[in-house]
Amino acid sequence: MRQNVVRETEPQHSAQPRQGEALTLVCGVWLADSFEPMKTETPRKYIPRAERCCTCGRPRGLAQKRRDWGLQCPTAMIPHTPNPAEHGDQITNDIICNAGIWRNGGSDGDTHLCDDCLRVGLRVLKLKIDEALEVVEAGTDQRAELSGLTQRLAELQHHHQWLAYEHNRMQVRLGKMLDVIDAAGIAETDEIKHARFEVKRGPAIQKDDEYLWVAPAADSSANIPQSGTGEARSL
Numbered sequence: 001m002r003q004n005v006v007r008e009t010e011p012q013h014s015a016q017p018r019q020g021e022a023l024t025l026v027c028g029v030w031l032a033d034s035f036e037p038m039k040t041e042t043p044r045k046y047i048p049r050a051e052r053c054c055t056c057g058r059p060r061g062l063a064q065k066r067r068d069w070g071l072q073c074p075t076a077m078i079p080h081t082p083n084p085a086e087h088g089d090q091i092t093n094d095i096i097c098n099a100g101i102w103r104n105g106g107s108d109g110d111t112h113l114c115d116d117c118l119r120v121g122l123r124v125l126k127l128k129i130d131e132a133l134e135v136v137e138a139g140t141d142q143r144a145e146l147s148g149l150t151q152r153l154a155e156l157q158h159h160h161q162w163l164a165y166e167h168n169r170m171q172v173r174l175g176k177m178l179d180v181i182d183a184a185g186i187a188e189t190d191e192i193k194h195a196r197f198e199v200k201r202g203p204a205i206q207k208d209d210e211y212l213w214v215a216p217a218a219d220s221s222a223n224i225p226q227s228g229t230g231e232a233r234s235l
Contacts, residue, residue, distance in 0.1 A: 053114035055103055060112050067111045068102035069118055079149060099125055164204040175199045 046052075051060050075094040080086075101121035103111060174195055181192060 050110040050112065052112065053117060054105075054107075054111050055113060055117045058114050058116060060114065063112075063114065065112050066114075066118075067107040068100065068113060069121070070101075071099040073097040073099075079152065082152075101125070161205075167204040171199055171201075171203065 047057075047059055050065065052058060053060065073096075076097055078088075078093045078095060080088065080093060101113070101118060103113060178192070178195060178199065186192070
């Protein structure tokens with residue numbers, strides 16, 4: 001039977017063990033087994049966490065600390081289909097488009113993402129977006145789609161211009177009607193208060209919107225904001 005013993009020696013059987021030796025009892029005789037003492041390595045000296053990229057380890061230097069990166073795009077407006085029977089579920093037909101890159105493992109106040117890591121992430125995003133576009137745009141005629149949207153935009157601008165013209169002319173006539181009401185001494189009602197509110201709102205299109213503004217021939221003051229009583233005031 002073999003047993004490992006630490007410095008439990010009998011003087012008549014063995015000499016005092018030296019440093020780096022252990023004694024083993026074999027058939028009643030103590031034998032010395034030499035061994036190497038455990039070595040402890042000097043810890044590596046890392047750059048402080050806040051002064052390096054937490055992903056690749058590159059020194060941050062004078063670069064501004066960046067925990068992550070995000071692209072917050074303006075909401076994209078989606079045109080309705082020409083079919084009146086097709087209607088979305090939103091009041092405003094828009095979608096949110098975002099992209100983000102951050103360290104796998106979370107971020108804190110000492111986290112930094114360097115430009116080299118960001119460049120790799122942007123390339124990955126571009127590759128995936130290009131792959132998705134190849135699928136969703138397959139079989140579509142982009143030129144025809146753009147031409148159709150341009151035509152619809154021109155029609156929408158025309159209708160908007162005409163609606164603004166009618167709105168501005170309505171404000172002028174409503175203001176004149178309020179002057180008649182005030183001269184007649186008619187008691188103030190909710191309807192009259194609402195009419196004054198509409199007049200005070202001002203024109204739907206200001207005079208400096210040249211591409212849409214057309215001065216009406218019959219009501220030349222239609223694009224001039226009205227006073228609270230319906231009297232026109234100069235710009």
